[in-house]
Amino acid sequence: MTIFFALFGTLLLLLFVGVPVGFAMIGASIAVLASNRGLGSVPYEMVAQRTLYGVNSFTLLAIPAFLLIGRLMNTSGISDRVFDIARSLVGHLRGGLGHVNVLSSMLFAGMSGSAVADAGGLGPVQMKAMEKDGYDRGFSAAVTASSATIGPIIPPSIPAVIYGALANVSIAAVFLGSIVPGVLMGLGLMALVAYMSHKRGYPVATRASIRDILRACGRGFLPILTPVIIIAGILSGVFTPTEASAIAVVYCALIAFFVYRTISLREFWTICRETAVDTAALLVIIAGSALYAWVLARYQVTSQIIDFLSANVADKWVLLLLLNLFILLVGCFIDSVPALFLLTPILTPLVVSYGIDPVHFGVVMIFNLMIGLVTPPVGTVLFTVQKVADIPFGSLVREILPFYIPLFGMLIAITFIPWLVLGVPNWLLN
Known part of the structure; x- marks a missing residue:
């Protein structure tokens, strides 16, 4: 356990002084090796080999592909088409644009796979429309930030690709296990929007006609097919998740270039360059x-942690509760992707x-870390939305407080009711 505290403490110290996460992990690892073996005896060849081994993964090729898809969607104007579909379906409800905000994030989630892409791309469209219809800017920003976590x-x-690769579990199973929690998360946010809209007297728009709904769905039909192609291809065994991401990139590029004609070659080069940097x-x-x-x-740190907890925590539900609190604490200070790389190798074994399904735990951990994206002090999505909305950070935090209720409520539900996660993958994969 001494090695664990040394590793974790050194990492936190390096992060505190502003060292980037990747370099902080490398620095903490070398520091621990040097303290145990001596500075001159650190196996630098092995250090180099292990760092290169980490990126030598076919599965991880899906990450730049999904990042590219998100940028293509945002730049090609597809965000507007997704927003129009959602508006035609639920815009007539009390606080309609709040519901549209959540539903459009749910639809966009099936294309981008990134909360920051949702907040930065779809967020300005959502907040501009809500403010124009008389919604408070703080409320609009809070709805946008909380719904972006559905992405x-x-x-x-x-994150599902990352977890599946690190934990050596089926990425398709993690994908399928996330469907019900994601939908329930959206419904919970919409229920809160309905309550707050009624309490504050937000407007009710006229119901869209069947013709308007069909027109909106027709304009956005091709982008909406993206998640269908990905999931159907994976389940049918036609291609792997990594191959699915590449096919989705080609599909989205064809839509942007030849169907909507909203992207030039110069813009596409800029998108590729920004994706490469990310x-x-x-x-x-x-x-x-x-x-x-x-x-x-x-140094067998994981085995020591398992032995320690086995001697002190007998029930797996108590363990899940403790791990949720721990992951929430980590998510408040470390962004979701670095946190996944840090925690997965430790917590999955x-x-x-304890007999907990790794797919179930993976979805719980991802869900938990998404809450961290809208939780101070780091809160990447919070800062993204605050910048777009141009409001004081404290005002945004006050407005988003009620939205933690459905988020934490769903976290508790999927933690202690595993079939909410495992039902769909068990049904379709077995």
Whole structure:
């Protein structure tokens, strides 16, 4: 356990002084190796090998593909088409644009797989429409931030790809296990929007006609097919999740270039360049986490943690409760992707030793970390939305407080009712 506290403490110290997450993991690993072996005896060849081994994964090729899909969707104007579909379906309800905000995020989630892509791409469209119809800017920003967390829940999902690769579990199962929690999460947010809209007297729009609904669905039909192609292809065995991401990139590019004609070659080059920069940053984190996990395994830290908890925690439900609190705490200070790379190698063997399904735990951990995206002090989505909405950060935090109720409520539900996660993958895969 001394090695664990040294590793974790050094990592937190490096993060506190501003070292990027990937380099902080590498630095903490080398520091622990040096303290145990001496600075001159650190196996630097093995350090280099392990960092390169971490990024040498066919599965992880899906990450840049999904990042590229999100940027293509945002730049090509597909966000507007998705918003119009949602508006035609639920815009007539009390607080209609709040419901539209949530539903459009659910639809966009099936295409981008990223909360930040949702907040940065669809968010401005949502908030501009809500403010124009008389909604408070703070309320609009709070709905946008909380609904953006659905993006990495409903498949396809970048965190699900990462977890599946790290935990060596079926990515298709994690995708399918996320469907029901993602839908219930959206319904919970819509229920809160309905209550707050009634309490504040927000407007009710006229119901869209059948013709308007068909027109909106026709304009956005091709993008909506993206998640259908991905999930259907994976389930049918036609292609793997990584191959599905590449096919989805080609499909989205064809739509943007030849159907909607909203992207030029110059814009596409800019999108690819920005995606490459984002991917490079993630690869550093992946490489650092691989070395970090190797050091944990070398000093048998995971086994020591399992032995310690086995001697003190007998019930798996108590363990899940404690792990939820721990992951929530980590998610408040570390972004979701680095947190996944940090926690998965440690926690997955632990939960498996207690008889907990790793797919169930993976969805719970991803869901938990998504709440961290809208929780201070880090809260990546909070800062993204605050920048777009141009409101004080404190005002946004006050407005988003009620939205934690459905988020935490659903977290508790999927933690202690496993079939909410496992029902769909057990039904379709078995």
